[in-house]
Amino acid sequence: MRRFWIDTDTASDDAVAILMALRWPGVRVEGISVISGNVPVEMAGKNARYTVELCEAETPVYLGMPAPLLRKPSYAYFFHGPDGMGGMNYPEPERPFAAGHAVDALTRAIRELSGELELVTLGPLTNLAAAFRLAPDLPKKIRQCTIMGGAAATLGNITPAAEFNIWVDPEAASIVFHSGMPILMVGWENCRGEANLDEADRDLVRSFGTKYADFTLDCNATATQTNQEWLGDPGLALPDPVTMAVALDPEVCTRRSSHFVDVETQSELTRGMTVVDELGVLKQPPNAEVCWSIDPARWKEALYKVLR
């Protein structure tokens, strides 16, 4: 049994990623910590709790940091809709938040499952950064951390240089990337184009006729539209589920290599840029593995498997 922990700013694509982990055989999700990002942290928490209930799971959802370490919050309602869930206005979940601060709960889980816990982060890295500053013993106790974030090829979305999750809290990202824990960075460039669900893919998903399939398409309706209008990228982009697919099935990532990766925190133009020293010119020891490409068919198969 693999032990997972998901850190998420739950909006529409996060919700699908959570659903994948909760329904994946052989994986137990120990907890979900929510973070300010796509939407305010309480809203992210509501969306996460709704998703857990949809999956008939009892995974505890913990409320995390309400804002980035040093910056003002920046939300992505424009991409995910006013509720973060495509305007579906899902009902309030029945189960409340689990007691305690997410940073504390994450810290306890990492220590109790020392060497076992695999983290998957789907939002800004504020919870992890705070935990590492409070408890410096944590990074070496984490088995693996798969990060949806960054743009190894400098193909940004929120700016030309930066991907949203890293851009929102670059200081936190810098702390996390330099923490020494084993990191696999799934940059945003892996999660567009061929990785998107095109119309035929979405028709196929709808044909499954399950609540999971409907949920995936419904809550991502705004995202599908915005992706086309904003980025000129047709189809439904699902960065968090792609990342979760890589974490669940490592073969989804078809090329990976280890590098020194640094995060820009000073510049306005390139705030949150993930600078990957691909050629090793800085002569710094590698601190992260970078996923350079994925197998779109295999990722989609992973998704379909849990939606059917």
Added chain:
Amino acid sequence: MATKILIDTDPGVDDTMAILLALRSPELEVVGLTSIFGNTSVEVTAQNALRLVELEGHDSLPVAKGASRPLARPLRQPGTHVHGEDGMGGTHPPPPHGKLLPMPAAQFIVEMVRFHPGEITLVPLGPLTNIALAVLLEPGIVSLVKEVVLMGGSAYARGNATPAAEANICNDPHAASIVFRAGWPLTMVGLDVTTQTVMTPEYLDDLGKAGNPATELIHKITPHYQAYFDQFYGMKGSIHTHDPSAVACVIDPSIFGTESMPVYVETEGRCAGETVPDRRRQWLDEPPVKVCLGVDSTRLLALIKERLTS
């Protein structure tokens, strides 16, 4: 009723004087100590905090270990050239008996503030990382803290760690920025006043003559500190009165003259850690804080002597 204070500290020679002053003052009820890197590593300052509460017979007073490095900037050189590797002037006192709390300082701060809403005065004597982390974790504590009285910064006296910055702020300017901007009642006891009050060798000798455990410890650990002040400022055995000033400001605020104004903390570049007073309110985005600009040094020194030697 005594004022409940929680001291966040990196002892440290002057921290030691300040903590002993607090523990020996009936106006104050120390509810806990939290340690922080700064004068030396956080491992050492945590042990020193335990030593100090034991010295004064407060063995049950909780001590929590705090952050080992700043929020976002790299760790600067520790102040061991000023305070000794052991933070105790190189005297290497025996290990304490007590144990640290099983929770990080920031979490302890949050819990104490919530447990005593409206009652706790935070007295930070080191870099502000723990206090900033507490605010980041639970922004709600800002309205539950009675006030913050901190040793740090410099409005018009320039810096000591760098030409621009006082050491505590310089060690974590981002944390300081969070604490100065939080919007709670805050008093900055900075170099403007702490360098005006000078403890002479005669004053320190008088303290030593009292012969109680507190003054004996101070007598032992101070020579290293005096040597630094002589080497750096040519003070011939005299020292500035940094951390005890902040504690004294809680005991008797009338010793200090303050002015309310916004203070901007520079977080980047060569002047990182500079605390810029905006006396004419030309920058409108910072909440005002109380800045200590005047001090009755005679009364301050008398208060410290009375408490430590009694």
